[in-house]
Amino acid sequence: xxxxxxxxxxxxxxxxxxxxxxxxxxxxxxxxxxxxxxxxxxxxxxxxxxxxxxxxxxxxxxxxxxxxxxxxxxxxxxxxxxxxxxxxxxxxxxxxxxxxxxxxxxxxxxxxxxxxxxxxxxxxxxxxxxxxxxxxxxxxxxxxxxxxxxxxxxxxxxxxxxxxxxxxxxxxxxxxxxxxxxxxxxxxxxxxxxxxxxxxxxxxxxxxxxxxxxxxxxxxxxxxxxxxxxxxxxxxxxxxxxxxxxxxxxxxxxxxxxxxxxxxxxxxxxxxxxxxxxxxxxxxxxxxxxxxxxxxxxxxxxxxxxxxxxxxxxxxxxxxxxxxxxxxxxxxxxxxxxxxxxxxxxxxxxxxxxxxxxxxxxxxxxxxxxxxxxxxxxxxxxxxxxxxxxxxxxxxxxxxxxxxxxxxxxxxxxxxxxxxxxxxxxxxxxxxxxxxxxxxxxxxxxxxxxxxxxxxxxxxxxxxxxx
Amino acid sequence: xxxxxxxxxxxxxxxxxxxxxxxxxxxxxxxxxxxxxxxxxxxxxxxxxxxxxxxxxxxxxxxxxxxxxxxxxxxxxxxxxxxxxxxxxxxxxxxxxxxxxxxxxxxxxxxxxxxxxxxxxxxxxxxxxxxxxxxxxxxxxxxxxxxxxxxxxxxxxxxxxxxxxxxxxxxxxxxxxxxxxxxxxxxxxxxxxxxxxxxxxxxxxxxxxxxxxxxxxxxxxxxxxxxxxxxxxxxxxxxxxxxxxxxxxxxxxxxxxxxxxxxxxxxxxxxxxxxxxxxxxxxxxxxxxxxxxxxxxxxxxxxxxxxxxxxxxxxxxxxxxxxxxxxxxxxxxxxxxxxxxxxxxxxxxxxxxxxxxxxxxxxxxxxxxxxxxxxxxxxxxxxxxxxxxxxxxxxxxxxxxxxxxxxxxxxxxxxxxxxxxxxxxxxxxxxxxxxxxxxxxxxxxxxxxxxxxxxxxxxxxxxxxxx
Numbered sequence: 030x031x032x033x034x035x036x037x038x039x040x041x042x043x044x045x046x047x048x049x050x051x052x053x054x055x056x057x058x059x060x061x062x063x064x065x066x067x068x069x070x071x072x073x074x075x076x077x078x079x080x081x082x083x084x085x086x087x088x089x090x091x092x093x094x095x096x097x098x099x100x101x102x103x104x105x106x107x108x109x110x111x112x113x114x115x116x117x118x119x120x121x122x123x124x125x126x127x128x129x130x131x132x133x134x135x136x137x138x139x140x141x142x143x144x145x146x147x148x149x150x151x152x153x154x155x156x157x158x159x160x161x162x163x164x165x166x167x168x169x170x171x172x173x174x175x176x177x178x179x180x181x182x183x184x185x186x187x188x189x190x191x192x193x194x195x196x197x198x199x200x201x202x203x204x205x206x207x208x209x210x211x212x213x214x215x216x217x218x219x220x221x222x223x224x225x226x227x228x229x230x231x232x233x234x235x236x237x238x239x240x241x242x243x244x245x246x247x248x249x250x251x252x253x254x255x256x257x258x259x260x261x262x263x264x265x266x267x268x269x270x271x272x273x274x275x276x277x278x279x280x281x282x283x284x285x286x287x288x289x290x291x292x293x294x295x296x297x298x299x300x301x302x303x304x305x306x307x308x309x310x311x312x313x314x315x316x317x318x319x320x321x322x323x324x325x326x327x328x329x330x331x332x333x334x335x336x337x338x339x340x341x342x343x344x345x346x347x348x349x350x351x352x353x354x355x356x357x358x359x360x361x362x363x364x365x366x367x368x369x370x371x372x373x374x375x376x377x378x379x380x381x382x383x384x385x386x387x388x389x390x391x392x393x394x395x396x397x398x399x400x401x402x403x404x405x406x407x408x409x410x411x412x413x414x415x416x417x418x419x420x421x422x423x424x425x426x427x428x429x430x431x432x433x434x435x436x437x438x439x440x441x442x443x444x445x446x447x448x449x450x451x452x453x454x455x456x457x458x459x460x461x462x463x464x465x466x467x468x469x470x471x472x473x474x475x476x477x478x479x480x481x482x483x484x485x486x487x488x489x490x491x492x493x494x495x496x
Numbered sequence: 497x498x499x500x501x502x503x504x505x506x507x508x509x510x511x512x513x514x515x516x517x518x519x520x521x522x523x524x525x526x527x528x529x530x531x532x533x534x535x536x537x538x539x540x541x542x543x544x545x546x547x548x549x550x551x552x553x554x555x556x557x558x559x560x561x562x563x564x565x566x567x568x569x570x571x572x573x574x575x576x577x578x579x580x581x582x583x584x585x586x587x588x589x590x591x592x593x594x595x596x597x598x599x600x601x602x603x604x605x606x607x608x609x610x611x612x613x614x615x616x617x618x619x620x621x622x623x624x625x626x627x628x629x630x631x632x633x634x635x636x637x638x639x640x641x642x643x644x645x646x647x648x649x650x651x652x653x654x655x656x657x658x659x660x661x662x663x664x665x666x667x668x669x670x671x672x673x674x675x676x677x678x679x680x681x682x683x684x685x686x687x688x689x690x691x692x693x694x695x696x697x698x699x700x701x702x703x704x705x706x707x708x709x710x711x712x713x714x715x716x717x718x719x720x721x722x723x724x725x726x727x728x729x730x731x732x733x734x735x736x737x738x739x740x741x742x743x744x745x746x747x748x749x750x751x752x753x754x755x756x757x758x759x760x761x762x763x764x765x766x767x768x769x770x771x772x773x774x775x776x777x778x779x780x781x782x783x784x785x786x787x788x789x790x791x792x793x794x795x796x797x798x799x800x801x802x803x804x805x806x807x808x809x810x811x812x813x814x815x816x817x818x819x820x821x822x823x824x825x826x827x828x829x830x831x832x833x834x835x836x837x838x839x840x841x842x843x844x845x846x847x848x849x850x851x852x853x854x855x856x857x858x859x860x861x862x863x864x865x866x867x868x869x870x871x872x873x874x875x876x877x878x879x880x881x882x883x884x885x886x887x888x889x890x891x892x893x894x895x896x897x898x899x900x901x902x903x904x905x906x907x908x909x910x911x912x913x914x915x916x917x918x919x920x921x922x923x924x925x926x927x928x929x930x931x932x933x934x935x936x937x938x939x940x941x942x943x944x945x946x947x948x949x950x951x952x953x954x955x956x957x958x959x960x961x962x963x
Binding site for chain 1: 520521547549553557581670673674677682683684701702703704705706720722737738739740741743760761763764765767768771772774775778779780781785786787791792794795798799801802803805806808809810812813814816817820823824827828830831832833834835837838839842843845846849850853854857859860861863864871874875878879882883886887890891894940943944947951
């Protein structure tokens, strides 16, 4: 359906087909016109055929007032699901206009991990009101979950899991699933706990189905547990779940007392978030940019790192001004500033991104860093030599009367590439060792540093050997 | 366990604890020593306590001969799981040394989608032999799956799904699950098909558990289907599954005939693969670099885009050489080459990465491109003006005797930033429109282009207004 239907068909589908509809520009325009004339009934008619994720995608693209109106006509259940999928800045604007009581109703519909995310974004007095008026049991759990940092296992776990005691039978476990089936969206496993809430095993719904109802769960449960403690970073949780192909992972404290569980859908979001974060660092964005951001906000997100580049390269300008007399005599040296900067910079970025990627996928262990650096050194030397020989050949063709200069240019080029590669490789390791985000090393900071070091090396070589 | 235990504890765990062990340098070293003395029994003892994903992580780090030995002592079932997790180049080396008959045995253990991946990597005559000697039914399915491109929905789907006819009851569906429970690892849904194999609904294991065994599956199934056709790109599959929070998605042909299903664990791999691919483009790597790559291979992966940078910037050098006389007179102009190049380049990269990211997450529709470009233009103009004013202030402090020059420098700086941003934003859109990977725009190619255009604009301004 997503590919094969023509545009004409799609409009018809809104009315006739029960399958989920992919939203597009046309549907967005239709909805915008209907909002303008406040055609609530027709809008709800369209929304009824859309998945809540698509309604959110539409609302993300509307003007603030239209977005508020569209959200306001949704029933509480749909509103809760749409809210989760909205861009953060749109969500903030919409929530500002809703009464705390309505927010409570919406939050009551959510699983505890999602409810916690929403509550944590609210202004304190609104959050307090919501926590007081929402379902009591949920409120206690949300307060508990609010204690953990947002990007830790505790911050993304949910308290909505199905468990049985170790004395239970398969039949008991199935009964327990039935009890929670409506309330919990994702049930893949039943956890087996001792009377002190300690996790001792796990069994899949699949194995409950294929085993005799009278069997003890302890006889069919899997005891090779893979779990995390609440302080584990969400990126590590994602790595573990990906590595072991898990759809759900339990979170326990140091005594193995069960605290919650994390499901794969949240981890898919984490993987995306972390990839976005890496990209953001590489692009030199100070915060994540969302599609619905205003151009003032985009400007504010992008300027800080552009200033880092500006100030760094102004230092470079002052450095160069010290070589003024030499540069007037050897103006040819200035022609190769771009070569030195760009190729040096690219070598450094290549090394940095490979390191950062290795750390963030878990494929690279910090204990292997030295071995890796040795490899980087040889790669840099080899590439530096190859590139320098080509550089020499080409420049000799164009500037054959300046043999001395181009020999020194080519030699310093190798040194620059080795320096830049090693800086690109070392900085992520150092950042990682000190607990900082290694991805910072891929951004404008290191490129600027490499420009300064590269030009210094180049000009020093020329001063010593040519000028 | 992953965080709280000390190193000492970990070594003990190998023998005493049944929980899964995280591998580290120490375990790797122990295993290396045991391989050296071919201590097969002790090795198998350690492997028995490791998850197959961890055994693969160890083997990825061994020398080729050691890796082959470690793999050879595994039983067929473990070998099949380990094989899937190995780096591609290690897998290739290991498979080269194994008889086609043993490969058949290993492939027989795999689900059809994984079996297809392995067979597609084999040399043709080995693949033919494996397809002939493996389980007949699986062989037919694998041959069918081999027809689809590797990165399409067809290429990542599996034929191992549970289905019932529309006449079936809940009890029948449970019976069907029992029949396949051993063979299929991931069972979350049962698909409901007509006698012509057309997909008409889906029901989760959870709803089978909570409904009466005598009920018809058609009365409990979900008819709001979300599915893909086999030619859909795997990145789009990942976007759809992420958007709608799916753990499994059916693949059907244009007549809705069921062909297979894709599970979330494969999609998590796709998300990682696509993020790695984007990173690889940004870093200017010609292929993906794996941790186990030799330094010759790494050099070969990195050199092509470094050459693009080298040749592009050499064109820049020739361009600059045309301005030789002017540059000797105004050597101060050369001091600001780094500022022009670096800040222009960063502005372009910021715009390009935001566009590429928007396309790859599906947050940005191609139909919104013009609106986005208008926004980019205003962002660029605003940032250009802000940065130029700061540039003017600082340079005026240091070079106040060159007022004419620094006015022109600041003016051209704004123009360069606007140009670079727009090029960074437009090229991904053009690439996307023509079906190419927009991420190419984030690499050295566009940076080099921006350097050439930036310096041209700058020098043209100086020639006209100052020199």
